[in-house]
Amino acid sequence: MNVLRRIQLRRFSKEVQQPIQAQLDESFNPVQFSDPGQLARYLKKKILAHAPGRFVVIEKPYGISCVGQLQENGGVFGNSVRDERKAEKWAGTIKARKEEDIGVTISDSLKVLRKLLREPQLSFCTGLKRYLSGAIVLPCNEKDANILKDCIRRMSADVEPPYMYNALAITVGRPEKTSGILTGFSTFRNVGKHKEYIFEERKVSKRAKMGKFAVEGHMSYRVLETKNDVSLIDFSVNKFARHLPRLMLTQMSSPILGDTIYWRRLANVDGSPELISAGNRGHQIWVPPILSEKIGIPSRSLLTSLPIYCHVYNTVFEDVGGHEAHGLVAAARPPAHFIKMLDTLDLLTAYKKFKNQSEKPVEDPAMPAARTSGDALF
Incomplete structure (x- = not known):
């Protein structure tokens, strides 16, 4: 050395x-913001599309929450878990986050953003999780807000592709199969003396689904490239609720790079990765030997030092009315830290090939393009 x-x-x-x-x-660090005004001005520069009086499509940065806290009565779409169960058995498990931990949110910036864009009724409807980057759609009136909600309800219930959210993830390891479809459900369950999200690859019971004890989801995926025990995966899902995509990728022995919670379920057993059950402790976590060398960080620190490398490159709204013949496709390129990591891990060529293929004209006019570029299709 x-x-x-x-x-x-x-x-x-x-x-x-x-x-x-x-x-x-x-170059590995996601962008940071100190106040709502700063975030609003940044978002104004990142407008991907604007249909005046209807929608504004913005690029949501990684690490920025849309609302920051669990919302009263579940927010826009109601509670995703059974209230009585949460009140009686989950008391103290899900705690309100401290304001300094939340940081500036998209909702915080709306007041300033309304003035900058001259859209006095601009509101938040639905977005992406804090650990995701990608395009989100903000409605400019109550009617279009309801249209977006109805569209999301329909598409999140779809059991067959094409799904609403299309994303890229850098993962540790790779699935056994190069491509496929995974169906199952996520639930919050006791593992030892604490609770964790668990994924089961089977059909959820009607009682569990109706009682909101579990959330069912569907994913289609394909491995674009694997190098040095790290992969670039293109996947589509119908929802992100209850950590579903993170759990699904982990179930396939390919947790997302930087996902501290679920990467820990990939154990080093005699020098090879092996998926273990939730709640297990005391094992050595699998870290590809070359990963530390490539990134320049000691192996023991990788789990806590990286952002989660998952980017939603487009979100498809099949029917938003008006003149949009094929609905609305909100698309955004991956952020700088994601691209830099692809380059560092020798996966950038695979991404460029995927991007070029995705942006070719679609032969079937009834199908929306799998757009990855920094714009939106109206």
Whole structure:
């Protein structure tokens, strides 16, 4: 090991408890915001499409929450879990997050954004999880807000592709099959002395589904490339509720790179990765040997030092009315830190090939394009 490398490792060991900004090179870090006005001005520069009086499509940065907290009565779509169960058995498990942990949210920025875009009724309807980047659609009036909600309800209930959300993920390992469809459900269950989200690859019972004890989901996927025990996966899902895509990819022994919770379920058994049950403790977590060298971070720190590398490159709304013949496709390119990681892990060529193929004209006019570019189709 050369002198410079030893100095770098010593310096890193002193900084390991500091925030991610001090641990990683700037190009690996998601963008940060200090106040709603700053975020609003950033979002204005990232307008992907604007149909005045109807919709605004913006690029949601990674690490930014849309609303920040569990909403009263479940927010826009109602509770995804049974209230009595949560009140009686989950008391203290799901806690309100501290304001400093939430940071600035999309909802916080709306007041300023309304003025900047001259859309006085601009509102939040539905977005993407904090750990995702991608395009989100903001309605400019109550009628279109209800149209979006109805569309999402229909598409999230679909049991066959094409699904609403199309995404890319960098994963540790790879699925056994190159492509396929996975169906199952997620539920919050006791594992030892605590609770975790669990995925079961089978049909959910009617009682569990109607009682909101479980959320069923469907995923289609294909592996675009695997190098150095790390993969780039293109997947489509009908919903992100209850950690479903994260659990599904983990179920296939390919947890998302940077996903601290579920990466831990991939154990190092005699030098090979092996999926273990939720709740297990004391095992050595599988980290591809070359990953630490490629990224430049000691293996013991990788689990807590990386953002989650998952990007929704487009969201399809099949029918929003008006003149949009094929609905609305809101698309956004991956953020800089995602592209940089692809380059670092030798997966950038695979992404460019996928992007070029995705943006070719669609032969069937009835099907929306699998757009990945930074715009939206109206």
